[in-house]
Amino acid sequence: MIVDEGRYRSVLCLDGELPVEFLKQTHLPLIAADGAANRLVENGLEPIAIVGDCDSVRTKLLQQYPHVRDASQETTDFEKAFSYLKKENLLPTIVVGMSGGCLDRILSNVFIFSKTDALFLSDTQIGFALTGKRTFDWEADTKVSLFGCPHAIVTSHGLKWELNRTELAFGGFQSCSNRVQTSPLTLEVEGKVLVFTYRCAVRDAGSL
Numbered sequence: 001m002i003v004d005e006g007r008y009r010s011v012l013c014l015d016g017e018l019p020v021e022f023l024k025q026t027h028l029p030l031i032a033a034d035g036a037a038n039r040l041v042e043n044g045l046e047p048i049a050i051v052g053d054c055d056s057v058r059t060k061l062l063q064q065y066p067h068v069r070d071a072s073q074e075t076t077d078f079e080k081a082f083s084y085l086k087k088e089n090l091l092p093t094i095v096v097g098m099s100g101g102c103l104d105r106i107l108s109n110v111f112i113f114s115k116t117d118a119l120f121l122s123d124t125q126i127g128f129a130l131t132g133k134r135t136f137d138w139e140a141d142t143k144v145s146l147f148g149c150p151h152a153i154v155t156s157h158g159l160k161w162e163l164n165r166t167e168l169a170f171g172g173f174q175s176c177s178n179r180v181q182t183s184p185l186t187l188e189v190e191g192k193v194l195v196f197t198y199r200c201a202v203r204d205a206g207s208l
Helices: 018-027 037-042 059-064 079-088 103-111
Strands: 010-013 030-033 049-052 067-069 094-095 117-122 124-137 142-158 167-169 175-179 187-198
Touching: 010 037, 010 079, 010 175, 037 059, 049 117, 067 079, 079 103
Parallel strands: 010 030, 010 094, 030 049, 049 067, 094 117
Antiparallel strands: 117 124, 124 187, 142 167, 142 175, 142 187
16 A cells, blocks of 8 residues: 655654654655654664653764753653644654554554544554545455544445444444455544554455
């Protein structure tokens, strides 16, 4: 699945698993949330700025790259970096490094991400928040999951396990590991859902 980079103004790198090949190929500016700068530099990549409380980034990198230090513990490095992007007119952004590491941090990242219009990207998946009605030209058998954020009423046209004004809710029913049955796929959402889909074919028990 190809990402239209022309719709975005930056890449926000969190301190998780990074899609290194994508980062090496993109022409978008890279912003590191605190310790993500360590991972970027280790892979031969350079952030235009490091943002966060700077308790994880190596000291020598703070000497080499522009940085914005915010010691407040009331917001996460993700939130601080997102505020920086807004101030610098670097939104919308592609968020990478959101997964990997401790589960509590991953959940925190997902909650913050759900409030944005950003695109999540990893080596295997993309994700985004969705409201309203939208059509996707995804190939048949594409694996896709929908999560109420925190709740939504969803109708689908084109899924293997169709949704007919189905309520999806955090802590309740979710449509996980569904499949595109016919393309194009149309989703109608009252409320908000998080959509996660795979960038390449996934063969498992749910395959068509």
